[in-house]
Amino acid sequence: MRYVTVFILSLIFWLLITFRFTVSNIAAGAAVAAITSAIFGRYYFHNVGKFLQPRRWFWFLVYLVTFIWACIKANFDVAYRVIHPAMPIRPGIVKVKTTLRSDFARTLLANSITMTPGTITVDIIGDEMYIHWIYIRSEDPAVYSRMVTGRFEEYIKKFAE
Numbered sequence: 232m233r234y235v236t237v238f239i240l241s242l243i244f245w246l247l248i249t250f251r252f253t254v255s256n257i258a259a260g261a262a263v264a265a266i267t268s269a270i271f272g273r274y275y276f277h278n279v280g281k282f283l284q285p286r287r288w289f290w291f292l293v294y295l296v297t298f299i300w301a302c303i304k305a306n307f308d309v310a311y312r313v314i315h316p317a318m319p320i321r322p323g324i325v326k327v328k329t330t331l332r333s334d335f336a337r338t339l340l341a342n343s344i345t346m347t348p349g350t351i352t353v354d355i356i357g358d359e360m361y362i363h364w365i366y367i368r369s370e371d372p373a374v375y376s377r378m379v380t381g382r383f384e385e386y387i388k389k390f391a392e
Contacts, residue, residue, distance in 0.1 A: 234272035241267045287390040294386035298343055301381050305348040309365065312349075323367045324353060327360045327376045329384060336391040343383045350379060 245260035246252065312320055331337045341352040341360060349365040362379055369375045 233275060234268045237268040237272045237275055238264045290386055290390040294383070294390065297382050297386060298347075301383075302347055305350075309348040312365065319366070321366050321368075322363065324361055324363050325367060325375050325379065326372070327362055327379055328372075329358050329360060329380070331358075331384060331388060331392065333392050336387050339387055339391055340380065340383055343387075344379060 241264035242260050245263055246257070249256055249260070312318060329337060329340060331340060337355055337358075337360075341355055344350050344360070344362055345352045351363045353361045353363050355361075364375075364379060367375065368378060
């Protein structure tokens with residue numbers, strides 16, 4: 232079943248990249264997807280049943296909207312800091328403790344934080360992440376953890392674990 236899942240996702244990815252829906256392009260995409268799933272299928276999607284649950288897709292879409300909104304706000308915040316004559320930054324590295332259990336969920340959270348302007352995940356050790364932040368707004372770990380992870384962690388927990 233996981234080979235089929237990798238095949239379908241690879242084919243969808245191929246069609247999204249090429250954005251041509253001709254017979255020859257679909258055939259080429261199917262061939263590439265078949266080779267990809269034959270080589271890499273055993274490494275991905277250990278529990279395919281989770282992938283097919285509509286509830287998880289709903290929470291993924293909610294997460295996606297939340298992530299895009301956070302990126303838009305962070306872009307304006309970083310632009311403000313760059314344009315401001317005094318350049319108001321207070322950079323530092325903060326340690327954020329996560330409650331996510333799977334490596335996939337932790338990696339997704341770390342990448343979400345990194346792709347949000349103004350923050351970069353430096354390292355993940357166990358259930359702790361070290362994040363470089365352009366403007367540390369609080370000294371309290373509970374407060375800055377909530378500010379950095381936003382609602383990402385809560386939504387990732389609902390669809391990725």
